[in-house]
Amino acid sequence: MIGDIEPHADADKPGTDDKDRRRLGDDYASVLMLSQQAVANHLDASPEIRRQLAVDRLQILSDAQFASLMRQSKPSAEEISKYYSAHLADYDRVQLRRLFIWKTGPGSANTRGLTPEAARARADAILQAAASGGDPEKLAAAFKGSEEGMLDADPIPFTRGALSPKLEKVAFALKPGEWAEGEDTPDKLILFHLVERDRRPLAEVSSLVEQKVQGQKMQAKLDELKKKAGIWMDEKYFGAAVAEVPGEQGAASNPPSKLRKSARKIGDNQ
Numbered sequence: 001m002i003g004d005i006e007p008h009a010d011a012d013k014p015g016t017d018d019k020d021r022r023r024l025g026d027d028y029a030s031v032l033m034l035s036q037q038a039v040a041n042h043l044d045a046s047p048e049i050r051r052q053l054a055v056d057r058l059q060i061l062s063d064a065q066f067a068s069l070m071r072q073s074k075p076s077a078e079e080i081s082k083y084y085s086a087h088l089a090d091y092d093r094v095q096l097r098r099l100f101i102w103k104t105g106p107g108s109a110n111t112r113g114l115t116p117e118a119a120r121a122r123a124d125a126i127l128q129a130a131a132s133g134g135d136p137e138k139l140a141a142a143f144k145g146s147e148e149g150m151l152d153a154d155p156i157p158f159t160r161g162a163l164s165p166k167l168e169k170v171a172f173a174l175k176p177g178e179w180a181e182g183e184d185t186p187d188k189l190i191l192f193h194l195v196e197r198d199r200r201p202l203a204e205v206s207s208l209v210e211q212k213v214q215g216q217k218m219q220a221k222l223d224e225l226k227k228k229a230g231i232w233m234d235e236k237y238f239g240a241a242v243a244e245v246p247g248e249q250g251a252a253s254n255p256p257s258k259l260r261k262s263a264r265k266i267g268d269n270q
Contacts, residue, residue: 097155097193100188127180149188167192
């Protein structure tokens with residue numbers, strides 16, 4: 001009961017001292033006392049309280065059914081493996097070394113670095129050396145410990161989604177050993193050097209794949225329930241549906257938005 005009123009509270013959890021246990025007990029006793037007094041004063045008959053109680057009931061039942069559907073949507077090992085095999089590219093990983101060339105001048109907040117023209121010339125020299133079989137590493141190494149830029153000391157792993165869409169497109173199009181320009185802004189010019197490329201094994205991403213498959217199955221169940229429920233929404237009032245952002249699982253990942261305020265501890269206002 002205490003846990004329902006104060007989430008994550010556990011009077012019998014190891015490490016809970018007498019003071020914490022007493023506070024939890026006092027909080028629950030206060031809730032019990034005040035709720036009984038509210039009924040005695042017929043507050044439960046007021047339109048506002050009745051509406052709040054009705055919304056709470058709706059939300060509790062909704063959460064219970066959502067949890068039940070989530071359990072039903074748990075994918076099997078075969079479904080997880082099948083999804084992984086069909087989306088192998090999603091789990092590619094690149095080991096990148098990034099070269100940042102700081103730029104000064106119009107639009108830049110840097111106080112140290114190269115002029116835009118000098119930065120471009122240095123970047124082009126590195127890219128040309130890489131393309132012609134020269135030694136781009138030597139040119140890039142000049143930025144180590146320099147106030148003109150920064151070179152990653154060691155390769156950094158990046159998975160899908162870890163970089164901005166623009167940078168990800170550049171990084172994952174590279175082949176091992178290749179260099180490419182990632183971005184050019186008033187503040188900096190970024191070059192990528194692909195050191196290694198591999199793919200995260202299923203054992204490593206199994207939980208992520210499970211969430212995706214479960215989300216898809218859950219969304220299908222929710223869509224089917226909406227069709228059967230016969231709920232009508234006034235499109236003139238609500239407007240057109242907002243397109244779902246790519247990569248987000250939306251309603252399939254989380255229960256419907258809470259219509260009630262979260263329970264708060266009585267002690268917060270004391």
